Amino acid sequence: MRSRPLTVVLPVAALTAVTLMAAPLASAATLATPPVASASTTAVRIGALASDRYPCRGYGAFDVANTPAKVTANTFTWEYGTAKVGDGRNNINWKADPYQKPSWRTWFHALYWTGSLIKKSTQGITKDRDPKAIDTAVAIAQDWVGDNPFPWPTGPGPGNATMTRTDHLLCLRGALEKMGKPVPRWLDTSLIQHAQWLKSNIWPDHNVGTDQLIAMLGVGCVLGRADIRTDAANQLAQRIGRVIDAQGANNEQAVGYARWNYELWGAAQRAMESCAVNSTAMKTIASRRAAAMRFLDQATAPDGTLALLGDTQALRLDPAKSPAQAWIRSNGTAGAPAQARVAIYAAGYVFGRSGWGSATRRPSQESFYTLRYGPKRVGHGHNDHTSLTWATRGRNILVDPGVGEYVNDAWRDFYTGTTAHNQMATPQMKTSPATRLVKSSLSAKADSFRFADTPYKGAARMRDVIVLSDPDIVVTFDRIKAPKATTFTQYWHLPRDQALRVRGTKATARKAGEATVTTLLGLPVGATAPTAFGAARGSRKPVQGWVWVDPFHRYPAPVATVTRKGTAATIATAVVVGPGNAPVSVSTKVSGATTTYTFGVGGRSATVSLAGDGTLRRGR
Secondary structure (H helix, E strand, O other), rough: OOOOEEEEEEEEEEEEEEEEEOOOOOOOOOOOOOOOOOOEEEOOOOOOOHHHHHHOOOOHHHHHHHHHHHHHHOOEEEEEEEEEEEEOOOOEEOOOOOOOOHHHHHHHHHHHHHHHOOOOOHOOHHHHOHHHHHHHHHEEEEEEHHHOOOOOOOOOOOOOHHHHHHHHHHHHHHHHHHOOOOOOHHHHHHHHHHHHHHOOOOOOOOHHHHHHHHHHHHHHHOOOOHHHHHHHHHHHHHHHHHHHHOOOOOOOOOHHHHHHHHHHHHHHHHHHHOOOOOOHHHHHHHHHHHHHHHHHHHHHHOEEEEOOOOOOEEEEEEEEHHHHHHHOOOOOOOOOOOOOOOEOOOOOOEEEEEOOHHHHHHHHHHHHHHEEEEOOOOOOOOOOOOOOOEEEEEEEEEOOOOOOOOOOOOOHHHOOOOOOOOOOEOOOOOOOOOOEEEEEEEEEOOEEEEEEOOOOOOEEEEEEEEOOOEEEEEEEEEEEEEEEEEEEEEEEEEOOOEEEEEOOOOOEEOOOOOOOEEEEEEEEEEEOOOOOEEEOOOOOOEEEEEEEOOOOOEEEEEEEEEEEEEEEEEEEEEEEEEEEOOEEEEEEEEEEEEEEEEEOOOOOOEEEEOOOOOOOEEEE
């Protein structure tokens, strides 16, 4: 069984938070340690350099904060500050844990923080290089190998850092080669041990497992071990189809990890090419990565950030990645829009927008919404099935809380939990079950959907939602039944820069000085009157009303709620967005089993009918 999650940040251009958990030992065959020469060092200088077959992947930006002077003083700097970790003579205390953070321990043992010394010896203007700087990096690596005998334990620290430390040691080895310095025997021996540990602890169908296999591939290529190289390549070939599906959605239930897997499989593809791996998987990797980019295009909001679904940060992709990314980032002056206005993914995502820009509306002003359903929650997914996020008029309206640190505490319980998302929930709902998309209807000015699931034994939940444009209105109709009396709460999470005012069955949210206003309206259902809104912001007991701008920084944010008690509840709510000088109104007409709502937003109007079976339709 895997251990519980912890915060780790993987490197590629920018640092991205991911979960690393201890994996069980696999039943894979043990990799043999190669014969060791009697000399203490071996030099590889015949023909092309071995390191050319697996170029250094960098140091994840740790080399920026950890300058040569800091590393030489045996200090390690990361998110939490600068810690003294050695005696200044490269005798490092590898048991150090000054901040009691599993992520700190893992990155400490990754050795990336010594990368600036390698760069100081090998990069930049020749006259400015210091050939001796790398000696300190070698000494620290040797100290790590001596103080952490193989096999090291799984979990935070030496175990979870193995894949990144493998890449670092390969960078160190390559730099020694290029400088014409001998490669220490202990370094090659340790690299084989790293490959052995990785093979025995591969995470199945997970981004960490992919990175582990890439590192294994690197060891096999650089050390000329065909058995290691072939094993890693074969496993990569088997996994790509399970990690990224044919539609481009990844199996980790987070938009951020769709982006990470896109980048990661690009690294795998490049590594296989440089290692001269002849595999039919190369075509599959290329096609699945192309599909993944189309997924990311659809998951990109009009402001250019990724939709915050699952463990995801509000990152922006390079506009060179695709024509659609260039279109979004340039606000419609470069690139080209994606083809679909609404994209529905079997993995459990709906991405929709009013359009990709027109003669009268720039792409940044279009509305954009997301909905979640699909398989039960796993991996980096959140408990957000049936939840809605929405942006329009150039700003976020209904938001997801984002992602904090991967530490098992009340904060992570909240931001992954049911009450942090725009849905109907009860205290008994602990995780998102498998949720079905029952039906959908798409038209130029209204998209509607129905979702259904069994949130826990004996309970049944259904949500109908309709998203209108011109004017911008969302209407939801929730109904839920429980086996025993409980509390039903519908949550509406709003941006942190807005102030929420609640007045009975009406609530408004607005940023001071801004024209756009969000109005929430409790709607009657037939003869059943709506319930007044409640509100929360920055509560700690219970945790409620928070958003994260990155894993380390959270802020209070307003939440509007509608609460009922009993064994069943039906709640209809409208969210209306318009300029502050446009009065918002709603009138209701009941005819048989159908309730019709007529909304007014300034000089514009729209009607939505709620049929007896819960179906929402736009009239005019």
